[in-house]
Amino acid sequence: MFKLTGTFATQNGPKYLQQLCKHFAHKIDVTHSDTEGTCSFPMGQAVLKADDAGLTIRFELKDQDAVDPARNVIDSHLERFAFRENFKHMTWSA
Incomplete structure (x- = not known):
């Protein structure tokens, strides 16, 4: 297992969580x-x-090769959802 954590300082955290989960629920298993x-x-x-x-x-x-796809799926969606905050990417750490 490889662990990766991303953070985004925003007052709209719950709003973005809801948007991400509802969006991803169309293609993968999600609970929220x-x-x-x-x-x-x-x-x-x-x-x-x-x-x-x-x-x-x-x-x-699953492995370190999944790091970039994981970052990209979150960052690309948040870039659309949080455009009013000029979001570019989360702060990621392994």
Whole structure:
């Protein structure tokens, strides 16, 4: 397992969590509440947590080759959802 964590400081964390989970639920297994979610991507599982200070996403990936696809799937969707905040990418750490 390879672990990857992304953070995005925003007052709209719960809003973006809901948008991501509802969007991904059309293609993968997703469970979510207002402040927590789990997304089962082919490259691994993501656990999302949000509050008024931000959004955190923790991936448990199958291997290191899944790091870039994991980052890209989140960053590309948040770039569309959080465009008013000039979002470009989360702060990622392994």
